[in-house]
Amino acid sequence: MAPPETNAPSPADRLTVTGAPSGDATEDPATALLALPWSTPLEEWPEDVLAALPRGISRHVVRFAHVGGSIVAVKETTEELAFREYRLLRRLADRPPPSVEPVAVVTGRTRDHGTPLPAxxxxxxxxFSLPYRAVFSERLQRPTLVRLMEALATLLVELHLEGFFWGDVSLSNVLFRRDAGGFAAHLVDAETGELRERLSTGQRAHDLEVARVNVGGELLDLLASGLADPDVDPAATPDLMVDSYRRLWEELTAPVAFPRAEPWRMDRRFRRLGELGFEVEEYSLRAAEAPGMMTARPTEVLAGFHRRRLERLTGLHVQENQARRLLVDIDAARRAWDPYLDMEGAAHRWVVEVFDPVVHSVPLELRAKLEPAEIMHQLLEHRWYLSEARGAAVPLQEAVDSYVDTILRARRDEDALALHPTTTMLRAVPDPEPGAG
Structure with missing residues (x-):
């Protein structure tokens, strides 16, 4: 009888973690990930390593897990698809469209007895992000639905501007974050995507048609589950997203004709794109067929105009609508302090005297309710309604105290939603009524 092998490789010996350095010397992702139970199928992971966060519907097994002081999403798939999506997400990370950050690919997984497991x-x-089902209250109401459709359309426009062909557009493949009264959509599943130099009209049309079909199916599922109002039309509602996409795409890419002697008309058009949150990086200018006329066409448009400006001024990383709102408040503060003060100086003073004190005024136990920029937006709105009711400006600290006690305490914790780790659904509290902050 042969003696038992004593040098047989363990599951940890077979494991390979492929990732990029995080830039944080205190948290190396590859080393931290080794602590997870990779020799166990993902659907059998113990609850003590799982994070109780809501998940969307996925064709793969997906779990959230604690790694050091952060949380990661882990998806089982084939090695080929895992590396393909990882590298695609890394390329998207350097571009404006919002997407999740890739950490690593784990391969060579086996059970203790050597049976292979998926990568x-x-x-x-x-x-502070939610799958679309967790955004809804007890029932999907039309205002929320319209905002979700607009957010998905904006994300698709941003992706198409970068040459990203999605191939599987749906509500299930994005996460939503609150964005100053609306929503910002973030790409989370790029498995079917392709990044190209430029997309054809047919490729964009294909993504739109896929979106129409998938969103309609998801709404049918919500209706069948009793989570949507009966008057929600699953056939007509996806048209809201398609129409929003087409309007925005036309606004960003259509040529503008103007008299040769009136170039300011071109500048006005480009400023309009800035107001929408897009910046013209490159354009073509040529004589039009009509005598004395010129035609300008944007050829490279970059999303995130307000996000980038606010980050340059303050270092804050926020959503586009939040950035637009905060920039307005910085400019208002600048004019109140000193009309001759430049925006750089005003932004620094605003962070020190307004933003930071507001964030620090929120009790620690309430800071998981909303991200700081959304709290700031809601506070500004709340203060405006208080001032209107009083007929005089309400001091900032008084508005903060009122907002925390009457609005924030009643909200769910969107950064720490608690539910069973294998649950995909939860019941959310309703959105606040307009004017409630």
């Missing part, structure tokens, strides 16, 4: 793609959990 895993690991991405960083997007804080």
């Amino acid at each position: 895993a793609l690991v991405t960083r959990h997007l804080r």
Whole structure:
């Protein structure tokens, strides 16, 4: 009888973690990930390593897990698909369209007795984000639905501007974050995507048609589950997204004709795109067929105009609508302090005297309710309604105290939603009524 092998490789010996350095010397992702139970199928992971966060519907097994002081999403898939999506997400990370951050690919997984297990793609959990089902209250109401359709359309436009062909557009493949009264959509599943130099009209049309079909099916499922109002039309509602996409795409890419002697008309058009949150990086200018006329066409448009400006001024990383709102408040503060003060100086003073004190005024136990920029937006809105009711400006600290006690305490914790780790659904509290902050 042969003696038992004593040098047989363990599951940990077979494991390979492929990732990029995080830039944080205190948290190396590859080393931290080794602590997870990779020799166990993902659907059998113990609850003590799982994070209780809501998940969307996926064709793969997906779990959220604690890694050091952060949370990651782990998806089981094939090695080929895991590396393909990981590299695609890394390329998207350098571009404006919002997407999840890839952490690593884990391969060579086996059970203790050597049976192979699927590879895993690991991405960083997007804080304060929700799958579309968790956005809804007890029933999907039309105002929320319209905002979700607009957010999905904006994300698709941003992706198409970068040459990203999605191939599987749906509500299930995005996460939503609150964005100053609306929503911002973030790409979380790029498995079927392709990044190209430029998309054809047919490729964009294909993504739109896929979106129409998938969103309609998801709404049918919500209706069947009793989670949507009966008057929600699953056939007509996807048209809201398609129409929003087409309007925005036309606004961003259509040529503008103007008299040669009136070039300011071109500048006005480009400023309009800036107001929409897009910046013209490159354009073509040529003589039009009509005598004395010129035609300008944007050829390279970059999303995130307000996000980038606010980040340059303050270092804050926020959503596009939040950035637009905060920039307005910085400019208002600048004019109140000193009309001759430049925006750089005003932004620094605003962070020190307004933003930071507001964030620090929120009790620690309430800071998981909303991200700081959304709290700031809601506070500004709340203060405006208080001032209107009083007929005089309400001091900032008084508005903060009122907002925390009457609005924020009643909200769910969107950065720490608690539910069973294998649950895909939860019941959310309703959105606040307009004017409630």
